Amino acid sequence: MPNLITDVHTTDATVPDVKATAPIQRKLAEHGVQPGEHYLDSGYPSADLITKALKHGIRMVTPVLQDHSDQAKAAEGFDKNAFTINWKTRQVRCPAGRTSSHWNPVKQHGKDAIVITFSVLTCRDCPLQKQCTTSKTGRRMLTLRPEELHENLARARAEQKTDTWKNKYALRAGVEGTINQALDITGIRRARYRGLPKVRLQHAFSATALNVIRLDAHWTTGPLNRPRTSRLERLSYRLSA
Numbered sequence: 001m002p003n004l005i006t007d008v009h010t011t012d013a014t015v016p017d018v019k020a021t022a023p024i025q026r027k028l029a030e031h032g033v034q035p036g037e038h039y040l041d042s043g044y045p046s047a048d049l050i051t052k053a054l055k056h057g058i059r060m061v062t063p064v065l066q067d068h069s070d071q072a073k074a075a076e077g078f079d080k081n082a083f084t085i086n087w088k089t090r091q092v093r094c095p096a097g098r099t100s101s102h103w104n105p106v107k108q109h110g111k112d113a114i115v116i117t118f119s120v121l122t123c124r125d126c127p128l129q130k131q132c133t134t135s136k137t138g139r140r141m142l143t144l145r146p147e148e149l150h151e152n153l154a155r156a157r158a159e160q161k162t163d164t165w166k167n168k169y170a171l172r173a174g175v176e177g178t179i180n181q182a183l184d185i186t187g188i189r190r191a192r193y194r195g196l197p198k199v200r201l202q203h204a205f206s207a208t209a210l211n212v213i214r215l216d217a218h219w220t221t222g223p224l225n226r227p228r229t230s231r232l233e234r235l236s237y238r239l240s241a
Contacts (some may be wrong), residue, residue, distance in 0.1 A: 002217070005207040005211055010203050021046075034057065037055065037058065039172045042064070044063065045062045047149040047150070050152050061169055061172075064153060065134075067079050073126070080144070087147045094118065096126050099122075100118050103116060110126045111145075114124070117141050118141070122139070124138055148170060185210065188210055
């Protein structure tokens, strides 16, 4: 079967991609074409969205942002993966084997988070302190998401480093190819009219046009089905004729 566009989602230019993920998945489910695997670029996922999608039977195949702590950015010292989290006792053990002193559930940017703090007395005489923190107080602090979100995000980060995941994600090239086809054939890079409703209609017409072209190529022998030949091959055909 041909690969057809099943939904069009148009937003204002100021709306970040991550805000469109849930509405797109909801529309696909309403149309009866909910994907088992949803291939997205790095602008669309978050720990919350990955977890929510899994609960609805959708596995998001998408690059997720890596740990953005100073230690992870510098590739030196101990990032979050170096710490062992005990969710039941609500404690964290550091690489030196020392235990956190505070576990504080908080709200950050409207989302649930957990701030982990190690005591100054615990970190002060630690031989690994310089590899662990550069804070003025000399103690390490961690910010975690709730357990389910944390585990799903950690799993996604680990998977995207594997060759299996990279080979699977290569399918995303088909999406980029569809966007390029829309740009070349329908000229959607430039809006023909002003106003979101009219631009949304233009995008819907462009998607419909691509689907017609793909169906025609699927059902008939058209330009999209022609095999590509090199100039040398075409020359040999003329000589033989």
